[in-house]
Amino acid sequence: MKKSEILTCFQCGTCHASCPSGKYTSLNIRKIVRDSMKKDVSGEPELWMCTTCYNCQERCPRGIKVTDAVLLLRSEAVKKGNILPAHRKVCGFLLKTGHAIPIDDKHITIRENIGLAETETVHKYPEALAEVKSLLRSTGFDELIKE
Ligand code: SF4
Numbered sequence: 001m002k003k004s005e006i007l008t009c010f011q012c013g014t015c016h017a018s019c020p021s022g023k024y025t026s027l028n029i030r031k032i033v034r035d036s037m038k039k040d041v042s043g044e045p046e047l048w049m050c051t052t053c054y055n056c057q058e059r060c061p062r063g064i065k066v067t068d069a070v071l072l073l074r075s076e077a078v079k080k081g082n083i084l085p086a087h088r089k090v091c092g093f094l095l096k097t098g099h100a101i102p103i104d105d106k107h108i109t110i111r112e113n114i115g116l117a118e119t120e121t122v123h124k125y126p127e128a129l130a131e132v133k134s135l136l137r138s139t140g141f142d143e144l145i146k147e
């Protein structure tokens with residue numbers, strides 16, 4: 001995304017008014033867009049409160065790719081080591097188990113009780129899990145999420 005695109009923002013607030021996350025968290029996407037014109041906002045913790053629902057991007061009267069900008073800013077943040085502890089933990093699960101939220105004993109039991117197999121994912125196929133791990137490492141994902 002070009003900086004010139006962001007500069008067309010006229011602070012109408014449509015993005016913030018459309019933001020479901022902004023109703024319940026401190027995320028103010030209009031403010032992030034405004035601040036990004038003046039400074040590096042990749043360290044703002046609110047960036048991680050966006051659910052990437054794309055409401056803001058679809059409704060922006062200037063056609064600014066707001067959600068895409070959030071994703072770019074997050075990528076920058078991660079490269080600088082700015083990642084929330086909870087997200088770092090989820091990334092660790094992904095690297096270790098192939099799942100952002102691995103199945104636990106309670107849910108294995110629930111599945112068994114209704115006649116389902118434990119899982120049909122990388123939990124069940126170690127060779128597939130090894131491939132997932134190899135792919136993640138080849139992208140440098142393991143280095144990015146280190147403390
Ligand atoms: S909806 Fe678009 S123009 Fe309006 S404040 Fe948000 S980014 Fe700026």
Ligand code: SF4
Pocket residue numbers: 015018019020021022029049050051052053054055056057066067070
């Ligand atoms: S994409 Fe993110 S910032 Fe935009 S409306 Fe959805 S939650 Fe809010």
